[in-house]
Amino acid sequence: MYTVAAYYRFVTLADPSALREELRTMFAGTDLLGTTLIAPEGVNGTMAGDAATIDRLLDFLGERTGLDRGEVKFSVAEVAPFRRLKFKLKREIITFRNPVDPTNAGQYVEAKDWNELIADPGVLVLDTRNTYESEIGTFAGAVTPALATFSDFAAYVRANLDPEKHTRVAMFCTGGIRCEKASAYMLEQGFPEVYHLKGGILKYLEEVEAGKSQWQGECYIFDERVSVDHEDFAG
Template sequence: MYTVAAFYRFFALTDPQSLRDELHEKFALTDLRGTTLLAPEGINGTMAGSAETMEQFLNLLVERAGLDRAEVKFSYSEKPPFRRLKFKRKREIITFRTDDPVDPARPGKYVEPVGWNELISSPDVLLLDTRNTYETEIGTFEGAVMPPLEKFSDFAQWVQEHLDPARHTKVAMFCTGGIRCEKASAYMLQQGFPEVYHLRGGILRYLEETPAEESQWKGDCYIFDERIAVRHSDLRPEDSVGE
C-alpha cells in the first residue's frame, strides 16, 4: 500500500534551489515518487511512497519549510501512482498571471470542512469552482458556478468579466487541495470583494472528513496522478468496508 500525500504552504522561501538540492540528495535513491515544486512563494507537491519514507520526507519539510502536518491530505493506493521523482524550481508554485502581483500570504477566510455545508447553503453566497473544465466535468459541489477555465491562470480574467464586488458580496470557493482557491481568494480580496471564503484543505479534506451521507459533493474528484479520480471511499477507510 502506497501512502499519497498532497501538501502546499505559502511562505517566503529565500533559497528554493538549496532546498531542492537537499531533497533530491536525501530521497533520490528511496521509493519516494511524485513532484514537488519550490518557488519564492512556497512549496507545493503530491508525493507517494512507503509509510516510512513518507514520514521521513514530511518531517524534513516540517523542519525546513514549516509545513503543518495537520494540513497534509493523505490518501492510499495499491499501485504506485507516480513513476518518477521530481523536485522542480519554479517562479510560482501556482501560476496566476495578472498585471498586479497577488500576495498569497493574505488570503480569504478559511472554512473547515465541518462548516462548509452550512456556508454554501446560504442563498447569498456565490459558490465558485476554481478548477479547470476537465476536472469539473466529473464532479463538483451542488449549486457551484463553474467558470469555463482551460487553465487556472484564466480565472482572473473571468472574474473581471463576470463578477462585481458591489453585487457579489459573499463568495466561497474551492479546488482540489486548497492551493488554487487560496491564491484566488487573495486575488479577489485585492480586487475589492468584501467577503471571500475558501475551503480549507480543498475537496480532498472535505471528502476525507465528511460522511458520505452528509456530503454535498456530487461525482468524483479529479486528481493529478495515475488514479485519475477519487471519491469518499478512497479517502475515508471506514466507507470502503465491504466494498
C-alpha cells in the same frame, strides 16, 4: 499500499535550489514517488511512498519550510500513483500570472462547516478549477467557470462578477492552493466577504462522511489514479 500526501506551503525561500538538492540527496533511491514544486514563494507537492518515507519527508519539510502536518491531505493507493520522483524549480508553485499576495487570502472554512456555508442562498459558490476537472465532479449548486487554465480566473472575475452584487463568495479547488491566490485576488478587487474551503476537496472527502457529503461525482487529480472519491481516503 501507498500513502499519498498532498501539500503546499507559501513561505519565502531564500535559496530554492539548495532545498531541491537537499530533497534529492535525502530521497534518491527510496520508494518515494511524485512531484514537488519549489519556488521563491514556497513548496507544492503530491508524493507517494510507504508510511515511513512519507513521515520522513513531512518531518523534513516541517523543519525547512514550516509545513504543518495537520494541513496535509492524505489518501491511499493500491498501486503506484506516480512513475518517477521529481523536485522541480518554478517561478510560482501555482501559476496565476497576476501579481497577488497569497498571504492575504480569504477566510478559511473547515470541511465540517462547508455544507452549512454553501447551503446559504446568499453565497456564491465558485469552483476555481479548470473545466476538465469540474466536468467530472463539483459541489452541488456551484458555479463552474469555463477556465482552460487557472491563470484565466482573474479575467473571469473581471468580466462576470461584481463586488456590489456578489458580496459573499465561497470558493474551492482540489487541495486549497489555487484558492489562496484566487481569494486574495478577489479581496484585492473589492469583494467584501471571500471564503475558501481549507484543504480543498481532498480534505473534504477525507473528513466528511459520504452520507453527509454535498460533493457530486469524482475529484480529478494529477496522478495515475485520475480521480478519487470518499472511498479513497484513509480518514
